[in-house]
Amino acid sequence: MEPKQSVTLSEIFRTFFYIGLTGFGGGMAIVALTERICVEQKKWIGRSEFMHGLAFGQILGPFSLNTSTFVGYYLRGIAGGVTAAVGFIFPSFCIISFLSWLYFKYHEVPQLQSALRGTNPVIIALIIVASVGMGKAKVRRPVDWIVALAAFASFSLFKVSAxxxxxxxxxxxxxxxxxxxxxx
Amino acid sequence: MLKMAHLAWIFLKIGMIFFGGGYVLIPLLHRIMVDEYRWLTLKEFLDGVALSQLTPGPLAMLATFTGFKAGGLAGALVGTVFIYLPCTVLMLFISRYYAKFSSMEIIRGTLDGLLPAVVGLVAGAAYNLGKTSLVTPADFMILAAGFAVLQFTRISPMLVILGAGGMGMLL
Incomplete structure (x- = not known):
């Protein structure tokens, strides 16, 4: 593989901390955000490599975390992978700990759900933009279109798991x- | 200390069976946390699911919530670390083999053949989310505006999401 840029662990941490803090919408919205930041803006990892990582991540379960781990490893080996994973989870951990403390003290769930709901269309737009970018690069021949459409249909219309x-x-x-x- | 070790072990076990991920986790966590160990009541469990979904982390952040109930902040930390430990370790292994073997032509070709399916899954995720949350014409207008801004400018998604949240409150 071609030599990678040297990215410091602290930059990896900061980047994934930011993703973990602002990636509302969960799951694929976070992957879309990660793609935008790590592939498009910082050019840390190629689009194909990123998508390979996403495929592995989906096979293993919590793919937003797994994709972060993958990108971190790609940049700086094990230390990078662990740094990215910790940076990504840390904001959620703090938010949930705080909310849990409030909850077990007052037994109320804060009414944030309705406020966040209004942002759903933009989150969907973010995911569509990511899929358009990936599609333009990776879905070119008729056979690719067939695979992409079959995957789309089985996942969203026929409820086959990822x-x-x-x-x-x-x-x-x-x-x-x-x-x-x-x-x- | 013994309690923490026990907590760590339980969450490690959950972490190992949570491949495939997402919503298969809910019935499983329910059985373990509510029925088996009685860490949470049913209502607390359901509220915890709702809370976890507010944050960016995967649904397994419920581990943080349950850990908090079972053992305070230390319990939350133990629960979070151990539920994610198996998948992170496995992902590091995969990344390592990927780095080693991805230049082999047959592996590379096979992985690249997967990519259109990945595109289909990403688009499918947008479709699934849209089906439940795009209801009013205003939703579709925000979707179109959001798409245009995110596709054609480099404005940070964070700002766009916040802006839409503000607009949503005004509309």
């Missing part, structure tokens, strides 16, 4: 790579 979609795509893609190699 794990199921990725495993199916992996089997398909591995088979295709072998076939192309054997028949090249």
């Amino acid at each position: 794990l199921g979609v990725l495993v199916a795509a992996l089997v398909w893609s591995a088979g295709r790579s072998w076939y192309l190699r054997e028949h090249a």
